[in-house]
Amino acid sequence: MKVACVGGGPAGLYFAILMGRDGTHEVTVLERNPPGVTYGWGVVFWDDLLDELRAGDPETADAINANAFRWDGQRLAVEGSEPVHLPGHGYGIGRRRLLEILAARAVALGVEVRFEHEVDDLHGVADADLIVACDGVSSRLREQHRDLFGTAVRVGRNKYIWLGTRKVFDAFTFGFVETEAGWIWCHAYGFNSSTSTFIVECSPETWAGLGFDRFGEEGTIAVLEHLFEPWLEGHGLRGTSHANDGASWLNFRTLSNETWHHENLVLMGDAAHTTHFTIGSGTKLALEDALGLAAELREDTPLAAALERYASGRRRAVAPAQSDARFSAQWFENVPRYAGLEPERFFALLRARRSPLLPRIPPPVYYRLHRATRNAAATRRLRRWAAPRIKAHYRP
Numbered sequence: 323m324k325v326a327c328v329g330g331g332p333a334g335l336y337f338a339i340l341m342g343r344d345g346t347h348e349v350t351v352l353e354r355n356p357p358g359v360t361y362g363w364g365v366v367f368w369d370d371l372l373d374e375l376r377a378g379d380p381e382t383a384d385a386i387n388a389n390a391f392r393w394d395g396q397r398l399a400v401e402g403s404e405p406v407h408l409p410g411h412g413y414g415i416g417r418r419r420l421l422e423i424l425a426a427r428a429v430a431l432g433v434e435v436r437f438e439h440e441v442d443d444l445h446g447v448a449d450a451d452l453i454v455a456c457d458g459v460s461s462r463l464r465e466q467h468r469d470l471f472g473t474a475v476r477v478g479r480n481k482y483i484w485l486g487t488r489k490v491f492d493a494f495t496f497g498f499v500e501t502e503a504g505w506i507w508c509h510a511y512g513f514n515s516s517t518s519t520f521i522v523e524c525s526p527e528t529w530a531g532l533g534f535d536r537f538g539e540e541g542t543i544a545v546l547e548h549l550f551e552p553w554l555e556g557h558g559l560r561g562t563s564h565a566n567d568g569a570s571w572l573n574f575r576t577l578s579n580e581t582w583h584h585e586n587l588v589l590m591g592d593a594a595h596t597t598h599f600t601i602g603s604g605t606k607l608a609l610e611d612a613l614g615l616a617a618e619l620r621e622d623t624p625l626a627a628a629l630e631r632y633a634s635g636r637r638r639a640v641a642p643a644q645s646d647a648r649f650s651a652q653w654f655e656n657v658p659r660y661a662g663l664e665p666e667r668f669f670a671l672l673r674a675r676r677s678p679l680l681p682r683i684p685p686p687v688y689y690r691l692h693r694a695t696r697n698a699a700a701t702r703r704l705r706r707w708a709a710p711r712i713k714a715h716y717r718p
Contacts, residue, residue: 323619326450327351328441329457331360332605333591335424335435337454337612339379341619342431351428352439352447354457360421363486363520364391364414364513366494366602371609372413378613385423390415391512397493398669400661401500401552406669412494412602414513420605444587452625453587454615456608459577461593471589472580478598479655481534481571482523483542489557491518496672497553498661503531505657508550509600520559521599522546523654534571542571574598574651578644582633586625590615595640597647600654601676607643611636646676653680660685 325341327334330353341347367390375383390413399405425435440446442462447453455463464471491510498507506524513519529535534542543559550559577596582589591608614636618628653660653675660671667689674680680688 323347323451323625324449325349325452325454326441326447327454327456328447328463329353329455329461329591329593330355330421330425330435330437331456331458331591331608332420332424333608333612334454334456335421335428336378336382336609337456337590337616338428338433338435339382339424339431340612340616342428342433343379344620345432349428349432350434350436350450351425352441353435353437354440355437357425357437358418358422360417362417362484363517364416364511365420365605366412366414366511366513367606368412371606374610374613378616379427382424382427385427386415386420389419389423389514391514393492393494393512395493396673397495398498398665398672399495399553400498400665400668403665406665407493408669408673412511414511414519416513416517419514451586452619454590455587455593456590457593459575459592459596461589463587464579464589464593467584467587470581470584474578474580476576478574478576478651479526480523480651481526481529481573482521482599483546483571485520485522485543485546486560487518487520487554487557488516489518489520489554490516495553496669497550498657499549500661501528501532501549504528505661506532506549507654507657508553510553520550522550525655525657529571539570576644576647576651582637583629586629588615588629588632594636595644597640597643598651600650601643601647603643603647607640610639614639645678649678649680650675656681663689 325347327338330351334351338349338351341349372383372387375386392411392413394411396408397405429435443466455461457463464473490512492512495510496507498505504525504527506522506528509521510518532545539561547554547559575596576598579589579594582594590611597603597607615632618632621628660668663685670689670692671680671685674692
């Protein structure tokens with residue numbers, strides 16, 4: 323089969339690897355950017371993803387593991403209070419490094435990877451038996467058939483900016499600062515021995531009140547370095563991981579599609595779905611899409627049937643993550659509701675932010691329930707009972 327992957331992100335490259343391992347397909351990855359150019363800094367993942375990647379291609383999993391930075395635990399730090407720690411661990415890896423690993427492995431398996439190759443419409447890949455649209459949340463191929471895919475986008479309320487720093491955060495750190503204009507906070511984690519991702523988020527009222535609607539990149543970074551000095555400890559902030567791009571404030575776009583394929587065109591990764599960055603699942607879900615589609619294509623069934631099974635299976639698999647992400651985003655859109663609690667309670671409710679009950683129960687009451695049950699069966703039963711009754715209120 324002749325396969326064209328439009329987009330050289332994690333989903334497209336990993337799918338190309340899985341198809342290249344078969345040795346019977348002609349696989350091409352078409353990426354609009356030059357090598358090494360990507361948006362963002364580091365991404366996070368956990369042991370379960372490494373296990374899945376080992377089952378798909380052990381060499382890729384080993385390379386990612388060897389280049390990953392292990393961060394230990396989570397830390398909540400509210401300015402003026404002692405930090406609160408939670409044990410555990412996870413991993414970060416630079417997005418650029420991840421793409422380098424995936425591209426090198428794909429080429430080693432005989433995949434053709436073409437950089438600086440624009441694909442504006444299906445005419446550019448008309449000779450392919452299978453066209454995989456993995457060209458991101460603004461996918462050009464998907465947008466040309468938006469009505470067929472049933473694409474829906476929900477724009478989040480909060481503003482956020484994706485930055486980097488040479489301060490290495492050895493724990494996943496949430497840092498909260500109360501200003502005259504309201505609360506502002508960071509999500510910070512190391513992804514190699516010298517660099518961390520530093521995402522700053524706040525309400526639109528705080529964003530405007532602090533003057534970010536008037537500042538350029540230099541002014542924005544100067545203000546943020548001042549606000550987060552207790553965490554940065556003299557280290558600066560940088561706009562992006564690529565020098566040609568500037569720092570910009572964004573509103574997160576949650577994207578969903580009713581249908582994931584049309585004829586021989588199929589969606590994957592952010593072109594098919596997005597989940598709010600506060601649950602750290604975007605890269606994991608994209609790679610799992612690749613695993614899912616490759617598995618279906620190994621079956622001796624017609625292409626249309628394989629694409630339908632992939633689409634229906636992955637929609638079901640992604641749904642819980644999108645639900646979690648909606649509640650997580652909503653929690654951060656309502657930080658003042660929780661920030662008055664003492665840090666230990668504040669952190670407990672931050673960790674419980676995926677709960678559909680939390681928006682409906684006063685925070686002190688939820689915390690007492692949480693403590694009384696210690697996350698045991700009673701809390702799980704209550705969540706299962708409540709979720710279908712309030713789900714309709716939080717559709718994207």
